[in-house]
Amino acid sequence: MVTTRTLDVPGAHLRYEVRGSGPLLVLTGAPMSAAHFAPLADALADRYTVVTHDPRGISGSTLDDPEQDSTPELRADDLAAILDELGAGPADVFGSSGGAVTGLALVARHPARVRTLVAHEPPVLGLLPDAAERLAETDDIVETFHREGPGPAFAKFMAFAGLDTGAESGAPAEPPAEPSAQDMADGARFLGHELRGTARYLPDIDALKAGPARVVIGIGATSGPLVTYRTSKELAGRLASPPAEFPGGHGGFVEAPGEFAEVLRKVLAGA
Numbered sequence: 374m375v376t377t378r379t380l381d382v383p384g385a386h387l388r389y390e391v392r393g394s395g396p397l398l399v400l401t402g403a404p405m406s407a408a409h410f411a412p413l414a415d416a417l418a419d420r421y422t423v424v425t426h427d428p429r430g431i432s433g434s435t436l437d438d439p440e441q442d443s444t445p446e447l448r449a450d451d452l453a454a455i456l457d458e459l460g461a462g463p464a465d466v467f468g469s470s471g472g473a474v475t476g477l478a479l480v481a482r483h484p485a486r487v488r489t490l491v492a493h494e495p496p497v498l499g500l501l502p503d504a505a506e507r508l509a510e511t512d513d514i515v516e517t518f519h520r521e522g523p524g525p526a527f528a529k530f531m532a533f534a535g536l537d538t539g540a541e542s543g544a545p546a547e548p549p550a551e552p553s554a555q556d557m558a559d560g561a562r563f564l565g566h567e568l569r570g571t572a573r574y575l576p577d578i579d580a581l582k583a584g585p586a587r588v589v590i591g592i593g594a595t596s597g598p599l600v601t602y603r604t605s606k607e608l609a610g611r612l613a614s615p616p617a618e619f620p621g622g623h624g625g626f627v628e629a630p631g632e633f634a635e636v637l638r639k640v641l642a643g644a
Contacts, residue, residue: 382450385451387426387454390407393414400413401475402468405470406432442569443566445471449481463485463487465641471567474497476490480581484585484586491641492608495604497574498600501603501604510533511568512569514530535600
């Protein structure tokens with residue numbers, strides 16, 4: 374059974390879901406909503422109490438000011454508020470993409486809230502040797518969105534990320550499904566108010582290494598050509614901890630949720 378709840382936090386009204394039983398496990402993305410994590414959450418609910426949510430400004434989580442930018446720090450505080458609402462002690466957290474950056478900020482800002490963080494392919498571009506060039510590209514994507522709209526901006530984003538070639542699987546990219554109105558709204562929110570803050574977040578390496586939380590960087594088995602593969606390898610090296618390999622590519626938890634869940638269970642158990 375899935376229970377849907379709402380929580381008011383400064384500037385936002387968060388929608389989140391709880392399912393399963395056992396130790397608490399938070400699944401988080403950015404800009405991905407709770408719906409994207411539902412198959413993975415279902416696969417994990419036999420052993421965990423799984424919490425998924427819509428990040429602020431995405432899907433069912435609304436903002437008092439729609440023009441407010443989303444930052445990893447704000448999203449981390451939102452997760453801490455949800456954990457407080459649940460009366461939870463330290464929780465395990467799985468974050469993917471921008472959600473992995475949220476998890477890194479959560480460990481730095483609220484270290485007592487996290488037992489283990491699995492940060493799957495965080496786009497921490499500022500750690501790369503060519504950071505200035507990569508960050509300039511993300512600025513151009515945002516400016517393209519404001520100047521020309523979501524279509525041209527998404528085309529640039531997909532090329533920048535390496536997601537427009539089918540490189541993860543070695544197969545030609547399939548035409549994308551027709552986006553829903555909510556998909557379009559979430560995409561606009563990501564391009565206009567979330568991408569820049571996420572891409573420019575610099576992890577506090579000392580805090581990640583010194584805090585009580587265990588931090589594991591995850592990398593997709595077929596993500597080699599992606600910019601997030603490079604950022605993940607760089608961050609794992611800075612933490613002096615080998616990355617954990619997960620099935621599939623950047624969206625492996627969507628592609629094969631059952632297989633992905635099995636690997637995540639092992640990583641959380643320290644295997």
